[in-house]
Amino acid sequence: MIKLTLPASAEDIRALKVGDTVAVTGVMYTARDAAHKYMVESFCKGAPPPAAEQELYDILKADLKGGALYHCGPVVRQVDGRWKFVSAGPTTSAREEVYEDYVIAHFDLKLIIGKGGMGPRTLKACQEHAAVYLHAIGGAGSLIAESVAEVVAVYKKDEFGAPEAFWKIRVKDFPAVVTMDSHGHSLHAAVEQQSKAKLAELLA
């Protein structure tokens, strides 16, 4: 088990390889489809951020440098005016494949966390910008919620809805496995190739 603290450095990331299990501690953001679309369209296409979005942009720019995005739409509950994560496993990452390389490059992200793996564009961005894809265990919502020590803030909740909002969380020993590293290796591509060959055999 490798302990990883956020913000992470390029050296931290280059040391990781496919198959490593990690425990992540620090501040990260949840982001799903609406958040990714928003980031790419508002911030990553080269134009200055729209005036109304400048404040959130500055926050994200500061927090995501060396940081982590978690593909997750949590179940949340408000207790005495404070938000709490009740169940918070990963969602399918493949849906963000069209956005992630822009986001990694623009914000200098180091960790993308989700489930199911991502495609060649993200793998290439991980190589070029020293980032890794971490696989959390899909469906393990209650267990992962226990590693969320604090909900620091939430942005865009009213606009995107609770599952799609940016939740800024502080995690302690968040469990995950490296399945795409910064050296061009992807466990997902390897398993797909093997299973493709086996399928051909079974259908011969």
Next chain:
Amino acid sequence: MPTPDLTSAFVELIRRAATDLPEDVEHALRQSREKEAAGSAAHSALDTILENVAIARQNSTPICQDTGTPIAYFHYPEGWSTLKLKAQFEAALKEATQAAYLRPNAVNPVTGKNTGDNVGAGTPVMHFEEWENDYLEVELLLKGGGCENVSTQYSLPNAELKAGRDLEGVRRVALDAVYKAQGKGCAPGFLGISVGGDRGVSYFVAKEQLFRKLDEVSPQADVAALEGRITAEANQLGIGPMGFGGETTVLATQIGIPHRHPASFFVTVAYMCWAHRRRTLTWRAGAVEIK
């Protein structure tokens, strides 16, 4: 008889479904863990899954944060009001969402607005059927979006897969569906398959299979044999828990066979994630039981 108010019983049904994995499903997961090599990513994924199942049950929190689309099949005795049952079930969903047993999952596709309470156009999914029994039965499945996205339908013949209009054709497309899903449906999964029907009935029957107990095989011998064969061969694909590679990709396959139009031959594969959340409520002479 007048329809009783079952709102609070429905809230409990939803809570149980979301937080307490059925025994046969947990048993299947435990068995699959035995098959994975010690120290492998697959074994460790199943460890995490089983630990999570225990935590969710103990804390009464959702097993998975994607509490899915609620799919409910109602069988009711003569004289009951389905309008009232529908209203009660929707009220129960709202209450269960408030209590954080459910995540709000009803989104307007055009505006992107979430209703916030799991009730919207076309959701929850409710099927009502009167039966001759004197008691009410409500089967509830919480089906996550990830596994719904990898569910699929084939129209046979399929030239690419050399799948003709017979059980061998069904085998071929079913394995293709498992291959295409990889780990994205949260493997190890469960396959509810329908052979026949129109496109709509085929999806309906495929999902209905997911309510069968895992040891309940098809009454038809050749279909039962195919169920076992698809599971065994899907596991040879080596996709494994979470798609990490490993011995267990599919835990059970269950096939229903509605009649088809002479011109059509649909095979529908409803993929259910490992968090196979199904519970059944019965109401009999005022007594509620949830299994």
